[in-house]
Each structure stands twice: as structure tokens, then as C-alpha cells.
Amino acid sequence: MNRSGRGLQAYAVIYLLFLYAPIILLPIFAFNSGTIIAFPLQGFSTEWFEQMWSNTTLRRALANSLTIAVSASVLATCLGIFAARASTRFAFPGKGGIMGFIMLPMVLPEIIVAMSLLVVLLGVGVQLSLLTVIAGHTLICMPYAIAVLSTAFSSLDRSLEEAAYDLGESRWGAFRLVTLPLVMPGIISALLISFTISLDEFIIAFFLAGNEPTLPTYIFSQLRFPRAIPVIMALGTVLVLISIVLLAIGEYFRRRGNARIGGSPTGGLL
């Protein structure tokens, strides 16, 4: 490698350190016995993890977050399958406009989605609950699910479906027996990405959940109390581990999907 290459490599390493700086601190403070989040460290302790485990509000927030994330990711992926199939397989009038509109939440500040939805819900008199959060999360997860699913659907070989028709399968039969298994890795990636987005989403959950806590809103409420911070650090450590595992599973399925349709193993999550 030449000189500029080595310079870039050094830069890349420093940049990765910048990216990982907060995440490296997380376990350090989570296992530190001191109650103040500052250096020097006090000593090793698993107390914060025990406190986290026995915290009932936190459990409730976790249960709520899981309910929301599972519902929203399933709904977003189902709706996403329709959109991805329509946009990759069919030509229809107004396609660009309709698809652009469905993808809009990707580029719209979340506060605007949350506020406008809140104003309407309050105006109509709908009680704020987990259901209203699920509705909002489905909306913002859908574009990401569509982006992942479109890649899976567009790399399908159309002649495989036609072969199924020729062999006497109905439209639905061909979709279920040929198309669906081939795009299954894409569906799993879409589910995982939607799940992760919903689990970490704060703004919509903060404004639309009423009095129900979710993990991010619980974390936000605790950040004001210095005494609560070590437990939040422990929680953060666990969440990081879970995200890494989920991402690794998603990446595995994405690659398997790529291999199945003969794609290259390079490329990222997008």
C-alpha cells in the first residue's frame, strides 16, 4: 500500500474510534460500582444489572416496546411486500408519485409526523395507547421495509414464475411456491430492520403513547436523574448486545439470499 493509502487507513481507524467512543464507554460505566458517570472508575460491580432486572417499570416498558416493535414490523413488512411487488413487477399510472409518497416518511422529520398525527388523534378523540404508537411506527418502518424488499423482488428471475404458470400453477400458487421462498431472506431482513427501528424510536412513542412507557421514553425520563444513570448504562449495554446479534442474523439472511439468487457477497445493509 502506498503512502496515501496508509494515511487513509490511519484516518479510517481514528474515525472508527470516533464512531465507537460512546459505545465503548457503555459497558465501562455499566460495570463500574461508582454512582457518578465520570472517571476515575471505582470498582467492578454487577449491581446495576441486578437493579435493572428487578425494576418493574422497566419491565413494563420492555414489554410495551416488544409489543409495539413486533406488531409494527409485521404490519410494515406485510404492507411493504405489496408495495415492493407492485413497484418491481408492474407498470401502472401514477407509479412514481405513489411510491414517492409512500417513501416520504424516510425524509420527513419525525417530529412533524408525530405532531400532525397527535393533533389529528386528539381532534378526533382517539385515546392514546400502544395502538396509536403502532400505527405511527408502521408508517415510518414501511419505507425501510420496502427498500429492503424491493432489492429482493427486483433480483427475482421472472421466468421462474412463468415456468410455474406453464406447469399449471395458479397466480397465488406460483407466488406462494416460487416467489415467496426466493424473497424470504429479504422478508426476514425487512422484519429485523423494522423491529430495530421501532424498538429505538423515541419521538413518536414519546408523543403518542399516552401514559404507557416504552424503552426509549423510559430511558429519556431517567436521564434527568443522576442516580438512575448507572442502571441506564447497564440497560444500554444489553441493548447493544441484542442489536449486534439481530444485525448479524439479518446480515446472514441477506447474504444467503444473495447467494441463492447468484449475487455478490459485497454491499451493505442498504
Next chain:
Amino acid sequence: MAKFDAEARAGLSLIAPPFLYALLILAAPILTILAYSFLTDGYLEILRDFTWVNYAQVFTDPIVRTVMLRSLMVAAIVTLATVLTAFPIAYYVSFMVRPEKKAMWLFLITIPFWTSYLIRVFLWKVILGYNGVVNSSLTGLGIIDEPLTFILYNINAIVITLAHAYAPFAILPIFVALEKIDRSLLEAGRDLGESRAMTFWRVTLPLAMPGVIAATLIVFIPTIGDYVTPEVIGGGKIPMIANLIQVQMLALDNRPLGSALAVTAMVVVALVSLLFLFLNRRFLKVRQ
């Protein structure tokens, strides 16, 4: 329906469920706040009188103007810093990393992005704080006597935090654009006697421009509407537009003014996006 052929009908019926969902949950609320922004705020209810007062207030109120300009400035600085620092990384991964290692690098870059946003923002407060990691290390090493205060509770801290939060959003589109560049073009540039730097300037950079513009938009739009970072890092003392919208809508219960703020913010975002999409088109034209 006679004018649509079978394919158009199949496509439209497939797209209907997600489209109707977006109409109900996105379009209807946005049209509602658009309508609200032209109504008059009463004491306990909203009066159905058409008015431009809310927009007049958005454009003349000094507080609104300060917050709006601050949001634009923070978003612009964050975008510039993020895209400039992300480009060398995307370039490194695309041109210097061996093909089989690229996926691993992208994986490494995206992991921090998937960890709790709130906790990441809070940890920057810990890193930059008065007794934080940076200050305690520097005083511990004897480099400074007093903790540095210019890095906390101000715009610098907000910029650093947001630049960190949106780094992968900038790296990925630039990487994708760089990956698409035909490597033989670079060799051709070198063969025709251009230096390495000139080849980069005249071949690589123009071809990477669509990625750079996409990165700019993807970073700019969410940062201008960010709610959490000013709240956590700025301690609520340096609000940005999202915080102002929330205060007007909920705390002050002035929905018409809050709606006018939200609509104005959307228009600003749309204008900036159109500007960049126009630039992108120029670059694509140059390409052909």
C-alpha cells in the same frame, strides 16, 4: 376502469393497501395541520376564522427567527462536517479495502448506528461534560488546569453529537456511488498523463457527486428536525425548530402557530431538497 390494462389494474390493486395506509396516517394529518395553520387560536378552542396571522408571526417573531436560523445553521454545519469526514472513509472502503472485506467494514460502520439513539446522545454529554471523559483526561494528564467549558451545553456539542449520529447515513450513499465508478476510467486518466490528485479531482469526484448529494440530503433533513439532541445536550436552553414546534403545540397549546411552524419547516426542508436534487440533475447531465 376500461382504460387501464390488466397489468395496470394488477399493479394498482397491489399498491392500494400501503398507499391507503400512508394516505390515512400521513397525508390526512399533514393536511390537517396545513388547515390549522390558517386558523385562529382561541383561548380553549380553535376558531374557524381564516387568517395569515400565524405565518406573519413565524416570519416576524424574533424568537422564532433565531430558532429557525439556528436550526438551519446547525443542520448546515453538521451536514458539511459529516459529509467531509465521511468521504475519505467511503473512499477508503471502496478503493483500498479488498472486496471480500468490504462487507465487514460496512458492518463495523453501521453497528454504532443501531444502538439506542438516546443513550448515544447522552454518552456524548458524558464525554464532553464538565467532569467528562475529555476534561478529566486532559486535567489528569496535566494538559489543562481548568475543565474546558466550550464543549458542553452549546452548539459545538450539538454538532459533534449529530455528526456522530448521522455518520453512517453519509458514508453509505457515497460508498455506493464510488463503487459504481468504472475503475478503467481512472487508469485512462493516469495513462493520459494526469497526476493522481488531478485524476481524483477531474474523474473520481465528479462521478461520486450523486452520492455526495444524496448524503447531504439524508443528513440535512433529519438533523434540522432533531428533537432529542438539543433537549439532552443543550439542556433545553438552545432549542431548535422541533423543540419550538412541540412547545407551541403542547405546552402553550397554540396549535395554529405550532402548525404554521411545522408547515414552514416542511417547506424549508422541501426547498433545500429541491435545490440539491436540481444540483444532482446537473451532475448527471455532465455525466452523460
